[in-house]
Amino acid sequence: MRTRYRRSSSGSGQSGGAAGAPLSRARMVVVCLALLLEGMSASGINVQIAAMRDEVGIGSAELALVASAFLIAYAGLLPIAGSLADTLDRRRVFLLGIALFGVGCLVCAFAPEAWVLVAGRLVQGAGAALSAPAALALITEGLPSGAARNRAVALYGAMGAVGFSLGLVVPGVVVTLFGWRASFLVSIPVVLAVLAATWRIRAGRTRSTERPDVLGAVLLTAGLMIGVHLVGAIGRMSALVAGIELAVFGVVVIALIARRGVRGFPSGVVRSPGVRSACLALAGVFAGVVASMYVLSLGLVESGATALVVALLILPQPLAFSMLAGTGARLVTRIGARPTVAIGAAVLVASLAWLGFVGLAVPPWVGVLPAMLGVGCSLALAFPAVSVAAVDAAPEEARATTAGLLTTAQNIGGAVGIALVTTAGLVPGVGEPVGIEPAMFVSALFVVVAMVAAAGVGAARHRSRQTQTEAGATR
Numbered sequence: 001m002r003t004r005y006r007r008s009s010s011g012s013g014q015s016g017g018a019a020g021a022p023l024s025r026a027r028m029v030v031v032c033l034a035l036l037l038e039g040m041s042a043s044g045i046n047v048q049i050a051a052m053r054d055e056v057g058i059g060s061a062e063l064a065l066v067a068s069a070f071l072i073a074y075a076g077l078l079p080i081a082g083s084l085a086d087t088l089d090r091r092r093v094f095l096l097g098i099a100l101f102g103v104g105c106l107v108c109a110f111a112p113e114a115w116v117l118v119a120g121r122l123v124q125g126a127g128a129a130l131s132a133p134a135a136l137a138l139i140t141e142g143l144p145s146g147a148a149r150n151r152a153v154a155l156y157g158a159m160g161a162v163g164f165s166l167g168l169v170v171p172g173v174v175v176t177l178f179g180w181r182a183s184f185l186v187s188i189p190v191v192l193a194v195l196a197a198t199w200r201i202r203a204g205r206t207r208s209t210e211r212p213d214v215l216g217a218v219l220l221t222a223g224l225m226i227g228v229h230l231v232g233a234i235g236r237m238s239a240l241v242a243g244i245e246l247a248v249f250g251v252v253v254i255a256l257i258a259r260r261g262v263r264g265f266p267s268g269v270v271r272s273p274g275v276r277s278a279c280l281a282l283a284g285v286f287a288g289v290v291a292s293m294y295v296l297s298l299g300l301v302e303s304g305a306t307a308l309v310v311a312l313l314i315l316p317q318p319l320a321f322s323m324l325a326g327t328g329a330r331l332v333t334r335i336g337a338r339p340t341v342a343i344g345a346a347v348l349v350a351s352l353a354w355l356g357f358v359g360l361a362v363p364p365w366v367g368v369l370p371a372m373l374g375v376g377c378s379l380a381l382a383f384p385a386v387s388v389a390a391v392d393a394a395p396e397e398a399r400a401t402t403a404g405l406l407t408t409a410q411n412i413g414g415a416v417g418i419a420l421v422t423t424a425g426l427v428p429g430v431g432e433p434v435g436i437e438p439a440m441f442v443s444a445l446f447v448v449v450a451m452v453a454a455a456g457v458g459a460a461r462h463r464s465r466q467t468q469t470e471a472g473a474t475r
Contacts, residue, residue: 023201028139028152030197032159034098035135037187037194038128039163041070041101043318044171044183045121046293047311050301051180052117053430060429061233062114064422067294068228068415069118073125075411076221078404079262080212081129090137091201097131098198100124102191109184120184122225133404138201165318172311180307216262223252224412231419269402274393277457281341282386282406283413284450285348289375291417292352292443293317296368299428299436303360313368320376321383328381329388337389344382345451349444351375356440417446 023031045067053063084093104124111117139152171183226249230242237245256262261270269275293314300310332340351374358367387406394402421427426439 022141023139027197027201028155029159030194031094031135031138031201032156033190033194034094034101034128034131035156035160036163036166037098037101037190038132039160039165040167040170040187041124041128043164043167045070046297046314047168047172047175047307048180048183049294050298050310051175051307053298055180056111056114056117058114058117059236060422060427061229061236062118064232064294064418064427065225065229066114066117066121068418069121069225070125070128071290071411071415072224072228073122073221074129075408075415076224077126077129077217078133078408078411079220080214080217081133081404083212084130084134090134090141091198094131094134094138095195095198097127097129097134098191098194099127101127101131102188102195103127105184105187105191109181122221138198162322165315165322168311168315168318172306172308175307213259213263216256216259219252219256219259220262223249223256224415226252228415228419231416232422234423269394269405272393273457275390275402275405277454278386278390278393279406279409280450280457281345281382281454283409283416284447284454285345285379285382285386285413286410287413287417287420287450288348288352288443288447289379289417290414291421291446292355292375292440294418295421295427295436295439295443296355299360300368302428302430313364314372316369317372317376317379320373321379324377324380325384328384331381332385332388337385337392340385341382341389342451344378344380344385345447346378347374347381348378349447351378352440352444352447356437356444359435359437413450417443420446 049063049067052058052066058066081093081097101124104120104122104127107120107123108117109120111120136156139156170186171180174183174186226245230245230249233242297310297314300313301307305313328340328344331343351371354374355367355371360367387403390402390406421439421442424438424442426442428436
């Protein structure tokens, strides 16, 4: 069923210009700080996790959940976040998301136990999921298509990339000097500044006749949380606890099936082989990247590196990604999306395999730094190519939904990657003689398996088209 919209020019009742008027450049920058916070939270966990483990005393399964809770909440709530911003007032949804993110930071900063850290990371992820699409709607509202809108969207994307890089450096410095709790508090001044600067923005409103499926999103998030914990805790839980979790997981899955997933996703998008193939590829890439970064950061700490050193060693990865993303987009234009994805995946597998061969026994400029550069280059190739392939396969009216589905697949892939290396016993622990080498090879395997699966879906799509063409020719 096609969703209908009606435009409302009534603002929020605040002063500050005509409803729906374009934001000033300065206010656009402030709104896009939401993406900076999101990027910092996604990458900063790599330099926070070891210190949190050592102080709070977190087991391996719970540690994996702390690391992946942000991704899970983001993935679970993103399917309805855009429709919430369109159904309700965009400004209010944005403010709610930023406020929730700040609350999550405070919860993490003062968390006494692992489960409180997980809760804080979930709240952070929920806030990021709400604020990100609302921010894009706010900065593009009132702008005609063309250079002005393109600049706004470019600012939106660039702020996320900058945040991902700063999320390694800033928390690394703070953790080293002041401890991991302070590294969550550094986001609070930014949160307060964004709230103050956007409180009086007036925004137009697009009301949908369909209500966002909040219950479906909550069920999806709960299912992902329980599933990731079950995978990461295999062999570490009692049979009773495992049985209870498995039963609850089954109930959630059955409820989602009965509800036909999260309502609001156009069925054509979900069933599209091209979109499914792109989602599989992106999930595999991020399963390999996130799992390898998680193991590498813990391995570096166990080898004697401080949080700041860990951050600086990983930093070439987001920098290369940010600097070469345009090159990836141009390569897609020249040779097509699928060959570009294949090249990016090959570079990623080679980079992880190299780190698996040399480990941490060699100097960083021989092992870690070249591998991080390779991972960044691979993402710069694969990410835009997968995005283009998915958007090209989706109906024009559902391209925004497709972009949200890709982000969901990306975050689920990262969370599952962490869970799988945890359950395989490949994560370095305190005083445990576990090297990073096996995890690097397993992370590379995630990428290979996902690419084979994505190619299989693509081949099935091609065969289906051929069959339809031949059947039409014989009529």
